Amino acid sequence: xxxxxxxxxxxxxxxxxxxxxxxxxxxxxxxxxxxxxxxxxxxxxxxxxxxxxxxxxxxxxxxxxxxxxxxxxxxxxxxxxxxxxxxxxxxxxxxxxxxxxxxxxxxxxxxxxxxxxxxxxxxxxxxxxxxxxxxxxxxxxxxxxxxxxxxxxxxxxxxxxxxxxxxxxxxxxxxxxxxxxxxxxxxxxxxxxxxxxxxxxxxxxxxxxxxxxxxxxxxxxxxxxxxxxxxxxxxxxxxxxxxxxxxxxxxxxxxxxxxxxxxxxxxxxxxxxxxxxxxxxxxxxxxxxxxxxxxxxxxxxxxxxxxxxxxxxxxxxxxxxxxxxxxxxxxxxxxxxxx
Amino acid sequence: xxxxxxxxxxxxxxxxxxxxxxxxxxxxxxxxxxxxxxxxxxxxxxxxxxxxxxxxxxxxxxxxxxxxxxxxxxxxxxxxxxxxxxxxxxxxxxxxxxxxxxxxxxxxxxxxxxxxxxxxxxxxxxxxxxxxxxxxxxxxxxxxxxxxxxxxxxxxxxxxxxxxxxxxxxxxxxxxxxxxxxxxxxxxxxxxxxxxxxxxxxxxxxxxxxxxxxxxxxxxxxxxxxxxxxxxxxxxxxxxxxxxxxxxxxxxxxxxxxxxxxxxxxxxxxxxxxxxxxxxxxxxxxxxxxxxxxxxxxxxxxxxxxxxxxxxxxxxxxxxxxx
Numbered sequence: 001x002x003x004x005x006x007x008x009x010x011x012x013x014x015x016x017x018x019x020x021x022x023x024x025x026x027x028x029x030x031x032x033x034x035x036x037x038x039x040x041x042x043x044x045x046x047x048x049x050x051x052x053x054x055x056x057x058x059x060x061x062x063x064x065x066x067x068x069x070x071x072x073x074x075x076x077x078x079x080x081x082x083x084x085x086x087x088x089x090x091x092x093x094x095x096x097x098x099x100x101x102x103x104x105x106x107x108x109x110x111x112x113x114x115x116x117x118x119x120x121x122x123x124x125x126x127x128x129x130x131x132x133x134x135x136x137x138x139x140x141x142x143x144x145x146x147x148x149x150x151x152x153x154x155x156x157x158x159x160x161x162x163x164x165x166x167x168x169x170x171x172x173x174x175x176x177x178x179x180x181x182x183x184x185x186x187x188x189x190x191x192x193x194x195x196x197x198x199x200x201x202x203x204x205x206x207x208x209x210x211x212x213x214x215x216x217x218x219x220x221x222x223x224x225x226x227x228x229x230x231x232x233x234x235x236x237x238x239x240x241x242x243x244x245x246x247x248x249x250x251x252x253x254x255x256x257x258x259x260x261x262x263x264x265x266x267x268x269x270x271x272x273x274x275x276x277x278x279x280x281x282x283x284x285x286x287x288x289x290x291x292x293x294x295x296x297x298x299x300x301x302x303x304x305x306x307x308x309x310x311x312x313x314x315x316x317x318x319x320x321x322x323x324x325x326x327x328x329x330x331x332x333x334x335x336x337x338x339x
Numbered sequence: 340x341x342x343x344x345x346x347x348x349x350x351x352x353x354x355x356x357x358x359x360x361x362x363x364x365x366x367x368x369x370x371x372x373x374x375x376x377x378x379x380x381x382x383x384x385x386x387x388x389x390x391x392x393x394x395x396x397x398x399x400x401x402x403x404x405x406x407x408x409x410x411x412x413x414x415x416x417x418x419x420x421x422x423x424x425x426x427x428x429x430x431x432x433x434x435x436x437x438x439x440x441x442x443x444x445x446x447x448x449x450x451x452x453x454x455x456x457x458x459x460x461x462x463x464x465x466x467x468x469x470x471x472x473x474x475x476x477x478x479x480x481x482x483x484x485x486x487x488x489x490x491x492x493x494x495x496x497x498x499x500x501x502x503x504x505x506x507x508x509x510x511x512x513x514x515x516x517x518x519x520x521x522x523x524x525x526x527x528x529x530x531x532x533x534x535x536x537x538x539x540x541x542x543x544x545x546x547x548x549x550x551x552x553x554x555x556x557x558x559x560x561x562x563x564x565x566x567x568x569x570x571x572x573x574x575x576x577x578x579x580x581x582x583x584x585x586x587x588x589x590x591x592x593x594x595x596x597x598x599x600x601x602x603x604x605x606x607x608x609x610x611x612x613x614x615x616x617x618x619x620x621x622x623x624x625x626x627x628x629x630x631x632x633x634x635x636x637x638x639x640x641x642x643x644x645x646x647x648x649x650x651x652x653x654x655x656x657x658x659x660x661x662x
Binding site: 021022025026028029030032033034036037039040043046047050113116117119120121124125129132133135136137138139140142143144145146147148149150151153154155193196200224226227230247250251253254255256257260261287290291294297306307310311313314317318320321322324325326 | 392
């Protein structure tokens with residue numbers, strides 16, 4: 001890709017230095033661009049300052065498990081008005097675990113589906129179908145999350161409740177939680193569909209950028225088309241697949257509305273070692289926890305706890321976005337990057 | 340007989356060598372190809388079932404009354420009114436957010452492609468814009484609340500008698516929404532600017548124009564289509580965003596103007612949009628009117644489809660051909 005930065009365009013000296021207006025324009029636009037960085041830095045710092053009492057009062061135990069997280073949150077919400085008596089005790093592990101579990105599962109499924117469907121779109125789909133799928137992917141990306149959530153809560157959750165959860169399952173966990181269909185499974189299913197388009201867009205772009213003669217080399221050696229694609233193209237774009245998965249993770253972590261509607265509003269950590277049952281258990285990740293607690297933000301200690309959740313989310317999302325960006329940068333160095 | 344059999348055999352040998360079927364296909368390859376087909380068709384099935392389901396549900400509950408009446412408080416679904424106010428809210432918020440995001444986004448894109456020095460700063464800005472895409476909207480929303488609840492920002496929202504600033508208004512929500520649309524505007528503009536060949540810039544310099552006027556007179560007009568695409572994509576993001584609305588626009592379903600100045604009072608007040616209307620009326624919210632939630636979701640989907648078609652049209656028609 002030809003780079004069009006200043007060095008490459010080779011703007012003559014007299015143009016560059018010519019006019020003070022030009023210099024002013026550059027400085028103004030540069031300041032505007034730097035404001036984005038300042039904003040992100042400010043967001044992280046101020047959220048941390050606001051959240052600090054919650055972290056400071058709990059220490060590292062904040063991230064640990066212990067007690068009922070919903071009970072702790074309601075104690076914080078009901079803490080006395082005197083600042084000296086504020087309650088901060090919180091063990092947020094169930095919420096963190098739920099975030100990891102739901103985003104992790106969806107990213108795993110979505111990566112699998114995205115790789116295969118991208119191969120299909122680029123190399124195997126008949127032209128007519130290809131022309132249909134590409135707008136379909138764009139459309140899936142554009143559907144608002146609240147619409148996915150509405151379908152989830154009115155269609156998928158009742159379906160899971162009626163068809164997949166047996167009375168036996170209900171009885172086996174009745175003393176801990178109620179199973180009503182709002183579950184890790186419903187959340188994972190919908191979240192997978194929601195993050196798929198981002199991944200497909202990236203993977204399709206980089207599959208297209210793999211030079212044809214690389215594959216032709218393989219074909220000339222007598223392997224079939226599937227082998228050629230799998231062993232040459234997919235291998236060449238492995239960093240793009242990783243980047244797509246990482247960026248999709250950032251998206252999945254930040255999803256609040258759909259999960260608040262579908263995952264069940266109980267701070268509970270489903271245990272995968274319980275067998276398949278954990279899929280049907282409700283749980284509530286960090287982002288929907290903030291949304292649920294939105295009305296209590298003005299209660300000082302409760303608000304500070306919510307900002308602590310927000311801080312964890314921002315930091316992890318910034319980390320994932322940055323790594324995804326960095327991986328993609330390394331790709332474009334080899335000329336098959338997806339810009 | 341013998342020659343006939345020979346013909347058959349050659350035919351059998353040639354058959355698999357038809358287009359796309361070169362080489363030997365092992366079981367694993369066939370399974371892989373099968374999965375690829377299934378996943379591809381799965382995408383179409385999901386998209387069509389979502390659309391058709393919402394269309395059937397939506398059309399059966401939508402009527403002129405729902406579209407033109409304001410939301411009311413009520414126990415029964417028949418008493419809760421329609422979603423006129425949320426529709427107005429969606430329009431207001433989209434206009435406000437886009438109006439802030441478009442100029443800033445275009446400015447950043449120009450700086451990144453045309454100036455971009457020092458190079459390290461440009462790379463950081465690029466990464467920063469990328470991070471805005473990944474930033475969780477709920478975190479942006481509560482950070483927005485943090486900003487707009489300071490007394491410095493009091494003119495932008497409702498202030499209680501004790502001096503506490505409410506921090507929730509169309510202004511607050513619009514400002515944060517602009518950040519959600521920003522990366523899309525930057526992306527669209529950058530793509531357009533990058534596709535302008537460098538000899539166009541050189542021609543302009545040769546005519547004695549400096550860089551600033553080259554940007555204004557040559558590059559910006561040429562990248563109109565890209566800017567429009569980016570802005571439309573950003574608008575779609577704003578229209579679909581819920582978390583920011585729920586946190587920053589207040590929970591009132593009706594528009595609640597604040598203050599005495601005619602137009603500004605609406606922006607200073609609270610309200611709702613179609614997305615928050617769907618959320619509040621679904622079983623996850625107060626759950627009073629799932630039928631109206633379906634109708635509103637259908638309207639939302641129609642807007643999204645319309646915007647998607649618009650983007651396609653712009654990219655198809657607006658592509659500038661450089662010789």
